[in-house]
Amino acid sequence: MHFLNKMKEIRLHDKTFIPYIRKAEIARAITKLTQEIAAYAGDETIVFVVVLKGSFVFSADLAKQYNQKAVFEFYRLKSYHGTQSSGEVQILVDIDADLIKDKKVIVLEDIVDTGNTLEKIIDELQKKEPADLKIATLFYKPEAYTKSYPVDFVGMEIPNKFIVGYGLDYDELGRNLPEIYRLKDNKMIDFILFGPPGAGKGTQAQILKDKLGLTYIATGDLFRHHIKNKTPLGQKAKSYIDKGDLVPDEITIDMIKEIISDPNIKGLIFDGFPRTVKQAEFLDRLMAEKDLIIDALIALDVPEERLIKRLLERGKTSGRSDDNEQTIKHRLDQYHNLTEPVKEYYKKQNKYHEVNGVGNIDEVNQRLLDVINSIKLRS
Ligand code: AMP
Numbered sequence: 001m002h003f004l005n006k007m008k009e010i011r012l013h014d015k016t017f018i019p020y021i022r023k024a025e026i027a028r029a030i031t032k033l034t035q036e037i038a039a040y041a042g043d044e045t046i047v048f049v050v051v052l053k054g055s056f057v058f059s060a061d062l063a064k065q066y067n068q069k070a071v072f073e074f075y076r077l078k079s080y081h082g083t084q085s086s087g088e089v090q091i092l093v094d095i096d097a098d099l100i101k102d103k104k105v106i107v108l109e110d111i112v113d114t115g116n117t118l119e120k121i122i123d124e125l126q127k128k129e130p131a132d133l134k135i136a137t138l139f140y141k142p143e144a145y146t147k148s149y150p151v152d153f154v155g156m157e158i159p160n161k162f163i164v165g166y167g168l169d170y171d172e173l174g175r176n177l178p179e180i181y182r183l184k185d186n187k188m189i190d191f192i193l194f195g196p197p198g199a200g201k202g203t204q205a206q207i208l209k210d211k212l213g214l215t216y217i218a219t220g221d222l223f224r225h226h227i228k229n230k231t232p233l234g235q236k237a238k239s240y241i242d243k244g245d246l247v248p249d250e251i252t253i254d255m256i257k258e259i260i261s262d263p264n265i266k267g268l269i270f271d272g273f274p275r276t277v278k279q280a281e282f283l284d285r286l287m288a289e290k291d292l293i294i295d296a297l298i299a300l301d302v303p304e305e306r307l308i309k310r311l312l313e314r315g316k317t318s319g320r321s322d323d324n325e326q327t328i329k330h331r332l333d334q335y336h337n338l339t340e341p342v343k344e345y346y347k348k349q350n351k352y353h354e355v356n357g358v359g360n361i362d363e364v365n366q367r368l369l370d371v372i373n374s375i376k377l378r379s
Contacts (some may be wrong), residue, residue: 010181012173017164017181021156026138026166026179029155030058033136034065036153037106040134045069047103047130049095051121052076053175054110057167058138062108073099075107077117089120100128106153109137110167114288115147122149139163139180143349144288162291183291189214189375190268190292193368194342195300196335197328198307198314199357200364204300205271207365212372214267217259219252219275224320226255244330246338249278260286268292275339280346296375297346298368300357304332 009018037046050059052074063072076093105125112118118135125133136153143160145151164170165177174181193201193208202218209216223241226234233255237247246252256273274280287293302310311328314320346352353375355367 009184010174010177012164012170015170016184017170017174018184019179020161020163020182021158021180023179025156027061029138030061031065033138033153033155034062037062037136038066038068040153041068041104043069044104045071047071047073047100047105049100049105049107049121049125050074051107051109051117052093054167054169055108055138057175058110059108071099071103075121077120089117091120091124094124095128097128100125100130102129102131104132104134105130106134106136109135111139111141111163112137112151113141113144114285115145115149118151119147119149138166143284143293146285160288160293189295189372190287191296191298191372191375192270192274192294192346193300194297195302195357196304196307196339197331198311199300199302200310200361201271201300203361204365204368205269207361208368208372209269211369212267214269216269216271217256217273218271219255219273220271220320222255222259223247244327244334246275246334249276249282252279253282256283257286260290274342277341277345280342294346294351296351296353296371297343298353298355298371299343300364301354302357306358307332 009016011017046069048059048063048070050056050072053076059072063070073095074093075095076091078090078092107118107121107125109118109121112135122133122135134152135150136155137151138155140151140154140157141160142157162170162183163180164174164182165180167175168180169175170183189212193205195201202221205216205218208214223234223237227238227241228234233251236251240247252273252275256279260268270283274283283294308325308328311331312325315324315328343352353371355364355371357364359367
């Protein structure tokens with residue numbers, strides 16, 4: 001997989017795509033898939049349900065290699081993505097129930113992403129009472145899949161990137177490309193600057209934002225802005241913040257949704273978000289909807305005694321609720337109980353990085369830049 005340097009970029013509508021998976025690799029995946037299906041089918045006739053439009057190229061290639069008893073039926077769905085409704089799926093071409101009833105059915109998907117389309121297909125086909133229903137897909141994005149229904153036959157697992165070609169489209173263009181291209185992202189990096197209250201996230205994020213030309217999203221600042229302007233959101237958030245509690249996830253998530261809906265933002269630094277595992281899961285889904293991905297979580301490590309000292313100092317001047325030791329201790333407890341588990345969430349995705357947050361501002365900033373550069377080089 002990955003880059004084929006000599007091949008050219010292509011342009012579809014307003015976006016640029018670069019070569020990603022070559023023909024030979026696709027062919028290998030299809031051969032593997034075909035063999036697995038053949039072994040499962042034995043002497044039985046399989047009803048292949050080709051999911052249009054995306055699967056037409058893949059199914060044709062699979063059909064040419066599959067030399068056991070097979071029937072092909074076609075199912076056409078349309079799914080709507082976007083900000084307001086994630087995952088509404090409509091059937092445009094249906095299959096008669098008697099073609100499915102008591103048959104061994106295998107759905108042929110080009111790609112299984114969130115699983116929203118797949119779920120609808122499974123629900124609808126189950127109503128037609130097949131003897132057995134299995135799912136085969138050429139590409140599978142495990143990072144994006146949100147359902148529990150098993151995907152039985154997988155040609156190739158891919159990361160959560162937007163791809164076109166070999167039947168897959170970007171707004172209907174690109175289906176006829178013989179290989180897979182992926183969206184070329186000119187953005188630098190999207191990452192979370194993480195750490196307990198007082199670790200220096202805000203200070204460092206401001207500097208990184210200017211140096212790297214990124215968009216900076218600090219939920220704490222956003223809440224303070226809302227409170228100052230007495231907005232309904234500010235009024236909802238204030239009592240929690242004053243006590244040193246976290247603002248409930250629903251309120252925070254709605255606020256983030258609105259900010260990230262700006263199509264022009266590129267390269268994001270998150271500060272103070274996600275603060276719970278639920279927020280982290282939400283962020284992954286939201287980014288995926290926009291064909292973006294969190295590249296890293298970078299945690300600033302500062303010992304607790306130092307944090308308390310810094311927070312007491314800051315409380316005197318910043319207008320935050322950091323002015324007494326009791327609230328500060330409560331905020332730190334909240335951090336350990338609710339926020340620290342977010343580290344594990346990103347460790348599991350191999351995206352966790354830690355930086356020593358003790359030192360002067362420039363020293364710590366250089367450590368952060370070193371980590372960011374190492375991430376850039378890898379992706
Ligand atoms: P900060 O400026 O990041 O220290 O945030 C100040 C306060 O805002 C926190 O103590 C919370 O009450 C609230 N807050 C900020 N970000 C979040 C978040 N992601 N989830 C819940 N509450 C938050």
